[in-house]
Amino acid sequence: RLKRIVDDVMAVAPGTLPTMRVIDATAEVAASSGEWARTAQLQGNSRLRVDLPASPLGVIFDPEHLRRVLVNLLDNAHRHAPDAPGAIHLALTSDGGEVLLTVASQGDPIPPDVERYLFEPFFSTRSRGTGLGLYICRELCARYGARIDYRLRPAGEPNRNEFRVAMRRAALHVPDSHLHLAS
Numbered sequence: 001r002l003k004r005i006v007d008d009v010m011a012v013a014p015g016t017l018p019t020m021r022v023i024d025a026t027a028e029v030a031a032s033s034g035e036w037a038r039t040a041q042l043q044g045n046s047r048l049r050v051d052l053p054a055s056p057l058g059v060i061f062d063p064e065h066l067r068r069v070l071v072n073l074l075d076n077a078h079r080h081a082p083d084a085p086g087a088i089h090l091a092l093t094s095d096g097g098e099v100l101l102t103v104a105s106q107g108d109p110i111p112p113d114v115e116r117y118l119f120e121p122f123f124s125t126r127s128r129g130t131g132l133g134l135y136i137c138r139e140l141c142a143r144y145g146a147r148i149d150y151r152l153r154p155a156g157e158p159n160r161n162e163f164r165v166a167m168r169r170a171a172l173h174v175p176d177s178h179l180h181l182a183s
Contacts, residue, residue, distance in 0.1 A: 020144070022170040023063050024056040025099050029092050032067040036074050046085040048074075052092050058172035059099045065140045069148070070101070072133045073163050077105035080161070089159045099167045104159035109152050118150055141165060 033050055042048050059066075074088065081087040087106040092099065110118070121135040134148075141148045146167040153160045 020060060021062070022058045022172055023061055023066070024172055025059040025061070025066070025092060025101070025167065026052050026055065026057050028061075028063050028066050029070060029090070029101065032070050033074065033090055036071055040074075040078055047081070047083060048088045048090065049086045050090045053094070056172055057092065057094050057099045058170045059144075059146075059167040060170050061144045061146065061167055065143070069137045069140055069165060070103075072137050073103040073165075076133065076163075077103050077161075080107045081105040082107060086158065094169060097169055099169050101165040101167065102162055104153065104162040106159050107161060109160055110150065115150060115152075119148070137165075141167075144168065 030050075030052055033048070037048055070090075074090070077088045084106065089102075089104045091102045091104075093102075094100070119134050119138040121132060138148050144167065146165055148163065148165045151162050151164065153162050
């Protein structure tokens with residue numbers, strides 16, 4: 001547990017420059033969420049609903065850092081959502097200049113007195129929690145010009161607890177084709 005805490009803190013330590021590159025958010029989120037579902041033993045369980053676009057979406061982010069943000073959000077949703085079909089909803093969408101990653105879950109709404117501290121270091125509602133997960137997510141997002149926030153969706157909507165990561169969209173580099181045309 002201590003090693004994980006140190007690794008998490010080192011991931012956002014000053015002095016380490018992020019690798020600015022364009023990645024395919026669709027492929028990265030698909031791979032990371034699939035791996036997470038297997039680890040959480042959700043295969044065949046409809047508790048996690050994933051909606052990804054059919055086409056690649058280029059964003060400026062490091063793939064490992066995006067995986068860390070996503071896994072933290074999914075772990076939190078898994079911990080607090082009921083064991084019901086569709087209790088956790090992961091979606092990736094685009095609205096022009098940004099790509100929006102959302103993890104929304106059922107469960108009790110986060111109280112306002114807790115909400116204001118969600119992204120503060122060492123704040124946790126669990127006795128064994130480090131209080132670093134969402135803080136590290138925020139710091140990793142900031143490195144790439146992304147934003148992370150929480151909002152409580154309106155009453156009557158499913159999966160009211162929603163965390164959103166807004167990432168900078170960028171064109172994906174398509175490698176040159178190695179096809180040779182016959183003369």
